[in-house]
Every structure is written in C-alpha cells, then in structure tokens.
Amino acid sequence: MTRYFARKIGLYLLAFWAGVTIDWAIPRLMPGNPIAAYVSRFSLNSQGPWTALYQLFNKAFGYNLPIWDQYWHYWDNLFHGNLGISLYAFPEKVTTLIAQAAPYTLALLVPAITLSYVLGNRVGAMAARRKALDNTVLPLGYLFQAMPYAWLALAAAFYLAQIERWFPVQGGSAAGVAAGFTWVYIWGLVSHWFLPFLTVFLVSFGGWSIGMRNLVIYELETDYARYLRALGAPSRLVRRYAYRNAVLPQLSGLALALGTVIGGNIVTEVVFQYPGLGHLIYTAATDQDYSLLQGIFIFIIVGVLVANFVIDIVYILIDPRTRLSMQGAAA
Amino acid sequence: MSDADQTAATGTTGAPLAAGAPLAVGAPLAAVSPSATAPVASGAGKRKVYSGGRRWEFLYFAVRNKKLVIGLSVEIIFVLAAIIGPFVAPYPPKQFVAPAFLHPSWSHLLGTSYFGQDVFSLLLDSLRESYLVGFLGAAFAGIIGLAIGFIAGWRGGWLDEVLQTFTYIVVMIPSLVLLIVIGAYLKSHSAFFEGVFIGVTTWPWVARAVRAQTFTLRQRDFVDLARLSGKRGPSIVLKDIAPNMASYILLAFILLFGSSMLIAVNYDFLGLGPTSGVSLGDMLNLAELWSGLQLHLWWWFIPPGAVMTLMVAALLVANVGLDEVFNPKLRET
DSSP, rough: HHHHHHHHHHHHHHHHHHHHHHHHHHHHHSSSSHHHHHHGGOOOOSHHHHHHHHHHHHHTTTSSSSSHHHHHHHHHHHHTTOOBOOOOTTTHHHHHHHHHHHHHHHHHHHHHHHHHHHHHHHHHHHHOOOHHHHHHHHHHHHHHHHHHHHHHHHHHIIIIIIIIISSOOSSSSSOOOSSOOOHHHHHHHHHHHHEEEHHHHHHHHHHHHHHHHHHHHHHSSSHHHHHHHHHHHHHHHHHHHHHHHHHHHHHHHHHHHHHHHHHHHHHHHHHHTTHHHHHHHHHHHHHOHHHHHHHHHHHEEEEEEHHHHHHHHHHHOHHHHHHHHTTTSSS | HHHHHHHHHHTOTTTGGGGSSEEEEEEGGGOOOOOTTTTOOSSSTTTTEEOHHHHHHHHHHEEEHHHHHHHHHHHHHHHHHHHHHHHHOOOOOOOOOOOOOOOOOSSSSTTTTTTTTTTTHHHHHHHHHHHHHHHHHHHHHHHHHHHHHHHHHHHHHHHHHHHHHHHHHHSOHHHHHHHHHHHOOOOOOOHHHHHHHHHHHHTTTHHHHHHHHHHHTTTTTTHHHHHHOOOOHHIIIIIIIIIGGGGHHHHHHHHHHHHHHHHHHHHHTTTTSSOOOOOHHHHHHHHHHTTTTTTTTTHHHHHHHHHHHHHHHHHHHHHHHHHHHOGGOOOOO
C-alpha cells in the first residue's frame, strides 16, 4: 500500500513540478517581453521615462535577477501562497480573483463530470443488451462526439436562451440582485448555471455511454461470462459481473479525460460568459495579465492532480485486486 | 447489409475483385462469418462467400460496407469542396460584397455576415484550413505516439518507465490552458503552429495503445525468430511488429484526424487559431464577438458547426465501417 501510494504521489509531485516549471518558463522563453508590453501601455512618448519605467518594473517583477534566483523566488512565492498581483484588476491579488471564480467552475464541472460519468455508464451498459436503446443511444452519442463543442454551446445558447428564452443568456447570476440567501438570488444562480451544465453534461454523457456499451459487449463475450451462462446463472448476475469489470477501464479513462474536460470548460464559460476560472483565464489572456494567467494555470494543474488522486482512491475502492493486494492478501 | 444489396453488389463485381478465385456459391456461412445470428439466406446467388486472395479481401469487404462507403463518400465531397471551393465560390470570401445581415437567399445562399461578407463563400474558403490543421495534428500526434509507443513497448525496463511518466505528465497538463498561456505571449502564429501544437498535446493515447500492443506482440514466436535471425531492433519493430498493427494505426489516424479538427475549432473559437487564416472555428469566433447571437444571425454561426459535425461524423462512420472490414468478428455479411 505504501509503495503504491509513494509511487503515485511521486508521479503527482513530478507532474506538479513540470507544470510549475513550464508556467515559469513560458514568459521567459517566449519571444517578446512582457515588461516591455506592460510599459508600452502607458503610451509614453519619449525614450527617457520609458527606460526609467522599464527598469522600475523589471526590478519590481524580479526580472533583473539571475535566472536561477528567479526560479527559486517563484517557488518561494508559490509556497507562501503568493501568486502575484493582477494587472487587469489592479491592485487585486491573483489569489483573491481565483477564489472568487473557482466556486462557479466547481459548481459547473463537479456535477457535470460525475453525473455524466455515472449516468453514461448506466445507459451504456443498458444499450449493450437492448437493441432499441442501442439504436438510439449509439448514433446520438456519436453525433455528440462529432460536434465541435463551441458550436453546440453556441447553438444551445442561441436556441434555448435567445429564441425560446427559457434560460438567461449570459452571466453567472441575475443582474441587479444582491448576493445572499434569497430565493431570487439562488434562482438566478441556478438558471444561469443550467445551460452551461447541460452542454458539458451532454457531450461527456455521449462519450461515456459509447465507451461503456463497447466494454460491456466485450465483457459479455469473455470466458467467465460464457461459463456463468453455461452454468445457468441469471442474466442479471452475468450483466452485473460484466458491468463491474467494464467500469474499471472507464474509470482510468475518466482520469485521462480530466485535463481535456477542464480545459474545454474555458470554451463553455466564454460562450455563456459564466464568471468561473475559464472565463477569468480568457480575460487574463486578452488583457495580457500575465501574473493572473500564470496563477490560474497553476491552480488548474493542482485541480487536475487532486481530481486524479480522488479517482485513484476510488479505483482502489472498487477494484478488489488492488484492495486485496493492499491488505496483504494474495491477489 | 440486406440481401438485396448483397445481390446487387456481387452482381457488379468489378475487375480488381475478380482477381481471386471465383466466388463460391452457397457455402456454409458460419464458416466465414462468426455472426451466426445473421439470417442465412437460401438460394443460389443470394449469398456469396469470398474466397479470393488475402490481398483483395479487405477491398472486397470495403466496397460492400455501407458505413465505409457512405462515410468516405461524404468525406470526399467535403475534401473536394475544400480544394475547389475557393475557385467556384460566388464571391471573394473576405471582401465586403453586400449589405450586412442579409437573410439566406438565392443570391447569397447563406446570407451575409455582420460585415457584409457572403457566408457561403466564407464557408467554402474555411474548409481548407480546418482540413489542413486536422491533418497536421493527426500526423504529428501519430508520429510521436507511434515512436514513443514502439520504443517504450519494445525496450521496456527503465526507458519504458521514463516514457510512461512523461506520457502521464503530458496527459495531466490541460492543453487548452497551456495554449492560452502561450497564445498570450505569441502575437501571431500559423496554421502549422496550431497543427503541431495539437499533435504535440494529443499523442499520449496513441502511445499508450501502441505500447500495450507492442508489449504483447514482442512475445510472439515470429518476433523471436526475427531476433534469432540477427535482425536489429528497429527493423523488427518496423517490419515485423508494425504491420501487425497496420489496421489499428489507420483507424487511430482517422480518429486523430477528426479530433484534431474538433480541437482546432475550440482553439479558433477562443481566438487562438492562426492569425491570418479563415477557418470554421474563426467564423464561430467572429460571430460570437460581433453579437451574431444577439442579432439572430443564425446563418453565420450555425452552418460552420453543422459542416464540421458532418465532416467528423463521416469520419467516425467510415471508421466504424473500416473496423468491420478489418475485424472479421464484426462483419455483418
């Protein structure tokens, strides 16, 4: 058990290190100079003040230090929870902005990912044995796989919000309503949340149900399933065994898909102007707010790693082989 | 395939397929196809069993596979449209040729945009770049994935550990977020950059699958034989192991092609795409930026996504069909 976890945690630390290093290196490797870009915002006409300001900011951001010192400072700041100060929302701290946006993203992604995964698995397993369901779920699932997500979200926003006016088009909560535990405010939150949630859910749902259908069909053809049937086991039992086996590769698939889903969330939040992290990182990019950009990047990587860790634990819980080998019994 | 199609198809057997032995008539079906559930047709001439050479076998089943034929035909139509589109487009795509906000009509098949561009001409012009980026992404992802998968699977040991860890880290870093951070610094980039970036971030699943297959294949007798005969590793991998996965590699490439085009739409939609070009994602981006939604200019942003859906769906359908052609267990014949 310790060995398994030590290995996993080592992998996570390595990934974290790689993420932070990439994040640190990008502004320093890229052509163009972020400080110069920032100073040119002040639209100074003469060279003298420009150089003075440039040197001031260069020093303030620590770009005048030797490269290794810059690297250590970066880590030092990171461990003190200091991600710098935002430029676009000056003088707000990057951490404050992230803390404001993160709840929206979590409220969107956690239910969308878990619900689509659980329901997708169930429906996919059902489709594997019911022809009628198979003939509807499978083509629909493939259709959702073939749609560009940005377009699906735009079309949903257009039809359900602009034409039918069932949902508000944009934003995260009702405009002009004070935050608090009032019905109007909470209803505003829910109605703004629903459309982005629905589009993420539908796309992921299609993928999981197709995957599960194929896996269950494969499992039902294996020797143990044939043997069980030959013994006269009720088909319910056979299907349950097939399901329990098929769910394991699906769970590893979920771990692999997390990065894509979390990245894709940027598109969701931009289409619906939903005030989560995706929207924040998009604003940071368009406003060239580099410290905010880097801060969110690290935060998202930590999020992906934490989610992966949770999936690892769930995997141990549902796979009797890893569970037993950890308790010291023979696998 | 229904029996009627079957008869029609076998009736028109072309020259290349006739290269093998004459088609046996009325042979027991179960002998060739494990799908015993398919109704066994009686009567001569209704069911024919292929008994030609292996070389033509795939082609024989390929032209009889509805999914493959339909998917491929639709895809070819779009590729042709992408190639000749700019020459037959009714208007120059980027110029403002008409009043803005025109509804679709005979003179402007898909109306005009916020700026008065002809949307149909824009659409024809955009296909090319979407295909180009999709192809580049698939090619790079395929090459990197194959190389890493082969090396990790063939060598094993510590190199395998290192490569797997590397693959894992690439999976963990969300590529769209990375591209946004990079894009904020790069003022302009090309379609080539976008394709390479997509390739460099999507290879891991190919590498994982190729590694697993190489692992099982390298324990086979024929690989041992090749090794005994003094062949070197790279040559064994390329000449003895790779051909055994040829069908898988082709299928993976098709899937990569589709997913690269979809990823490119997302990138372009966020304004991270090629600076100079016009792509389907760029059309969505512009429609979003210039309130196409609020102004109800549906003909501006619905067609590009619908076309992309068709392009990718055709690939997926062809992929399922190809799978049936390569895998005898899945054949419905």
